[in-house]
Amino acid sequence: MTDTDEVDFEIDGEELGDAPVLEIPSDRLSLLVNDLHVSYRVFGAKKVGHGPAQDWGLLGRLVRRGAKQPPVREVKAVRGISFAAKHGEAIGIIGVNGSGKSTLLRAIAGLIPPASGTVHVAGNPALLGVNAVLMKDLTGARNITIGALALGLSRKQVNERFDEIVDFAEIGEFVNMPMKSYSSGMGARLRFSISASAVPDILMIDEALATGDAGFRAKSKAKMDEVRKAAGTVFLVSHSLATIQAMCNRVLWIHEGKLVMDGNPKEVCVAYRDFVHGNHAYKVAQQKKAATKNS
Amino acid sequence: MTVDQSAPSAPPEPPAPLERTFSEESVATAVAENDLEQIGVRPTLGTYFREMWRYRPLVQVMAISKAEAENQNTYLGQVWALVSPTINAMVYVLIFGFLLKIGREGIENTIAFIVVGVFMFRFFERSVMAGAHSLQKNLSLVRSVQFPRGVLPTAGVLAELTMLVPAIVVMCVISYLSGFLPIAGRVTIDAYWLLLVPAVLLMWVFSTGCAFISARLVAQTPDIDNLLPHFMRILMYASGVIFSVDRYLGQFSWGWIMEYQPVAVYLYLVRSSILDEPAYQPDAFMWLMGVVWAVLFGVLGFLFFWAGEERYGRD
Numbered sequence A: 001m002t003d004t005d006e007v008d009f010e011i012d013g014e015e016l017g018d019a020p021v022l023e024i025p026s027d028r029l030s031l032l033v034n035d036l037h038v039s040y041r042v043f044g045a046k047k048v049g050h051g052p053a054q055d056w057g058l059l060g061r062l063v064r065r066g067a068k069q070p071p072v073r074e075v076k077a078v079r080g081i082s083f084a085a086k087h088g089e090a091i092g093i094i095g096v097n098g099s100g101k102s103t104l105l106r107a108i109a110g111l112i113p114p115a116s117g118t119v120h121v122a123g124n125p126a127l128l129g130v131n132a133v134l135m136k137d138l139t140g141a142r143n144i145t146i147g148a149l150a151l152g153l154s155r156k157q158v159n160e161r162f163d164e165i166v167d168f169a170e171i172g173e174f175v176n177m178p179m180k181s182y183s184s185g186m187g188a189r190l191r192f193s194i195s196a197s198a199v200p201d202i203l204m205i206d207e208a209l210a211t212g213d214a215g216f217r218a219k220s221k222a223k224m225d226e227v228r229k230a231a232g233t234v235f236l237v238s239h240s241l242a243t244i245q246a247m248c249n250r251v252l253w254i255h256e257g258k259l260v261m262d263g264n265p266k267e268v269c270v271a272y273r274d275f276v277h278g279n280h281a282y283k284v285a286q287q288k289k290a291a292t293k294n295s
Numbered sequence B: 001m002t003v004d005q006s007a008p009s010a011p012p013e014p015p016a017p018l019e020r021t022f023s024e025e026s027v028a029t030a031v032a033e034n035d036l037e038q039i040g041v042r043p044t045l046g047t048y049f050r051e052m053w054r055y056r057p058l059v060q061v062m063a064i065s066k067a068e069a070e071n072q073n074t075y076l077g078q079v080w081a082l083v084s085p086t087i088n089a090m091v092y093v094l095i096f097g098f099l100l101k102i103g104r105e106g107i108e109n110t111i112a113f114i115v116v117g118v119f120m121f122r123f124f125e126r127s128v129m130a131g132a133h134s135l136q137k138n139l140s141l142v143r144s145v146q147f148p149r150g151v152l153p154t155a156g157v158l159a160e161l162t163m164l165v166p167a168i169v170v171m172c173v174i175s176y177l178s179g180f181l182p183i184a185g186r187v188t189i190d191a192y193w194l195l196l197v198p199a200v201l202l203m204w205v206f207s208t209g210c211a212f213i214s215a216r217l218v219a220q221t222p223d224i225d226n227l228l229p230h231f232m233r234i235l236m237y238a239s240g241v242i243f244s245v246d247r248y249l250g251q252f253s254w255g256w257i258m259e260y261q262p263v264a265v266y267l268y269l270v271r272s273s274i275l276d277e278p279a280y281q282p283d284a285f286m287w288l289m290g291v292v293w294a295v296l297f298g299v300l301g302f303l304f305f306w307a308g309e310e311r312y313g314r315d
Helices: A057-065 A100-110 A139-150 A155-169 A172-176 A185-196 A214-229 A242-246 A267-295 B024-034 B045-054 B058-068 B079-100 B112-138 B139-144 B152-176 B191-220 B224-238 B245-249 B254-262 B262-274 B284-306
Strands: A029-043 A072-086 A091-095 A118-123 A124-127 A202-206 A233-237 A252-254 A260-263 B036-041
Touching: A029 A100, A029 A252, A029 B024, A072 A118, A072 A233, A072 B045, A072 B139, A072 B191, A091 A100, A091 A242, A100 A118, A100 A233, A118 B079, A124 A139, A139 A155, A139 A185, A139 B058, A155 A185, A172 A202, A185 A202, A185 A214, A202 A214, A214 A233, A214 B036, A242 A267, A252 A267, A252 B024, A260 A267, A267 B245, B024 B245, B045 B058, B045 B284, B058 B139, B058 B152, B079 B112, B079 B152, B079 B191, B112 B139, B112 B224, B112 B262, B139 B245, B152 B191, B152 B254, B191 B262, B224 B262, B262 B284
Parallel strands: A091 A233, A091 A252, A124 A202, A202 A233
Antiparallel strands: A029 A072, A029 A118, A118 B036, A252 A260
């Protein structure tokens, strides 16, 4: 293990240690998602998402003066997903870019209302994403206070855990600098430690572990295990199959907003890898074909 | 032309989607057995109010942070919170008080009159705009953590109130000093000045209600954000910020609406506390109106915002 500040997305499986994925058997459900559909509005979109454009009618066409696409598009990001999660499970979510992984997490966290279907949870879910920049004009210290209070901690708890959060994030004296001066790794570490400070019932991590060095990843894994031992459920979205296999005991594969596979990590990851590699090989072949045709 | 025989001729297909749904009964049993709660639905009004109360430390911290961060990127920093409304007021004094003279009709101390009007209206205007932008500006927080969204407009207005306090000191000093000019009426410091505190507090409650309303409107229809500044401009002229409403609009049959509309009422209350204008004497009915508007807008604004709670952050 090195302590350099490199950011590698294909994490070496061995780096995460050989410790087997923690098994915490429990029969009690912590999360129940039934036939979940999520869609959201996009302003100024040209053509996005799946399915045909909605019909705007005569008035709509007049307003947008003959533009081909309406200015507001409804994107169907999640199209009918059902699953149940148990306490203590670590669930990895994989899928190609734009397949609806992050939207699914947001819906489970209660941040996007479902278009139809239901989500039932035990306790309070917290979502942690790399892109969730807190407030970049404010110092790290302020962000810790605001983030922790927003997670539902009391003032007293925030004061008690403040030092712990700073130490865990390894940001040192940067804590008194505005967050816009942070490196991407520092920002991600700070967000992770804020989210983990509340020991939420359901912790959702959106590609956060890709940022941060090897040492931090090992600490993150320890924190995830802590949440799971406290009977919490962990969701992890990552493009690194090594991370998923090292940390999860169940994997969901999402494709175009639908659940296509749900099972043990090895099986699903192998199938997913074959699919991605097959897709890549196909694209390369197509390009070759096009190139030879043109020459 | 050679074709690589080993290349796949079609893209690989992912496994067929698992088309499964749980039956409603099984969901109901599982929910009951594991004490699950449905999320993504609006909390009841009582729960929402209690939650808002529980999150008041967050409101405070966000308000202070916002007030501090406001002028962070300038050399003078927080001094701008005082300088900028002063310059703003001086421009109005110069144009409406001395060039156009409409700010002098029926007013003894034009400078104090316009300065108080501009400072207080600015607070209201900035509060409404803060509410309008509160969800958009904190979108990353809204998209990562679940907390009552009403915290955001409330904190936005509280930040404006925090910045208003030093501005009020400047406003009082200017008003008092202007009384020594030969052209202006005297401003005396008396016990009525204490009424400034309840007047500002009532205006704060009213502004918070308005911020709730603007927050939901802009969250649902972002286009309204472009109309708000124009609406504010109209309201400024309709509220007697720089001239006496009574004098100019009192002659019309609908003039009384302009006199008793909320913003005009709060300007009246603040002026009656500080200034010694004969046309702005402390008035019990105006105080009653001030309380009524604050309660009405506070409650309606909260209800209006709550009714859209589950949809914020979706776009």
